[in-house]
Amino acid sequence: MSRLGSRLRYYFADAVDEWRHSPGVNVLATATLAAVVFVAGMMLVLFSNLESHLERWADDLRVDVYLADGTDEAARTELERRLEAIPGVARVEFVDKAEALRRFRAWFPDLAKVPDALESNPLPESLEVYLAPGAPGREAPGRIAETLAGAPGVEDVRYDRDLLDRLQALLTVARVGGGFVGLLVAAAVVFVVASVLRLAVYARRDEIEIMELVGATPGFIRGPFLVAGALQGFAGSVFALGLVEAARRGTLHYAGSRGAVLVTLFAQSALSIHADVLLVAAGTVVGLVGSFLAVRR
């Protein structure tokens, strides 16, 4: 075995041995790291779910073109043709007055009898313009607006993209702000963990003095502390991710049974394996840096 391998093995063995002999400080440091990774993990669950829903909604968006009463078939066909020629338009479907009424009754059963009180069907005919996914679809609404400007037979054009764009902008701000706050929190946590680990160093000051007296280099003395910090970060992160998943499932179960749709929306999907790996790596690094700060003197 190489000298480096032998050293690393000793560092690991000593860190584990120290954990066995002084579990209190080690558990405290691990719990501190776990608490932070738990909060970060919950935030990631929330953001990733919200983001994936917004993306899905964006792909499902369509432009509704309401036709003026009395628009004849030739004019409508011409509109359909022009719309289908626009890049980013996937397809155009015509909804006649009867279909519009049927949908109205299906979506609003409580109001199903209201149209009967009227002499005629008040709902307009419309063209549903479905957009292609991705960039072409996102650019298509502008072109549709240009194409339909002043076109005969067009009563109104509805497009809910603005709302979605605003939500996505909000999400971007939240993500950037969250990242910034996360960095600040991580820095604070490093110092908290360093303070906790300094307790461990203080508890072992006699031992450290002995090590110095028998000729151990500072690096050799610090090694087990650094490994212990990294192990605490790793163990704390793995534990926290378990808690995050348990909390997510618990929330889904609890909210689902009470019909809290919005809550289930935020907790629908678990963290990706990439996010899990990232969080465990981040927790391990925070533990390592915290212990480095604790033993650097």
Place this chain on the structure above:
Amino acid sequence: MIRMYHVSKRYPGGNDALSDVNLEIERGDFVFLTGPSGAGKTTLLRLLLRQELPTDGQILVNGRNVGALPWSKIPGLRRTIGVVFQDFKLIRRKTALENVSYVLNVAGVPPKERKRRAYEALRGVGLHHRLGTLPAALSGGEQQRVAIARAVVNDPELLLADEPTGNLDPDLAVEIMRVFREINARGTTIVVATHDRDMIRRMQRRTVVLEHGRVVDPGVSP
């Protein structure tokens, strides 16, 4: 092996712990440092081990100017010196074997070799049957013998012992001195700080007498 030229040590706000000490100890010598409490015995050993810096003067240990050593070279100096303390200074969570092999680990000795040499060192002090015992479960004499095994396991050029028998009964003290004599016979220079006059008389070795931080009798080798 050891040269001290006009060495003084003054602690802030205190008296001189050592004052203008000149001392030479040859390679392979066995020397006692004696004197009343506060005479400066422990301070002198701490200076040799570079736990302290002298206020004045020069100290050479095996040709190295100890006071001028950079921090990075201090561990290297200490790896050539074995130390035995009155309070043993064993690592409590490590077994007797682990305490002894720690020194070899620090020196980069491979694990198998570490184990073999640590076992031999403990056998040399008659503790090969207590390898896996933690210090707390050992008697004072046994702990001191573990400390001695740790001090000699890396074949140091110099062994410093500060009141090594201070906590032991007379029979054990004689036993410890027998171990020191054997180590000295193998070529290791030994400096023992003690105020045990009976033991000094029995051992018949060079004795340096300190009083109030000054060498009042440099002694002569027999």
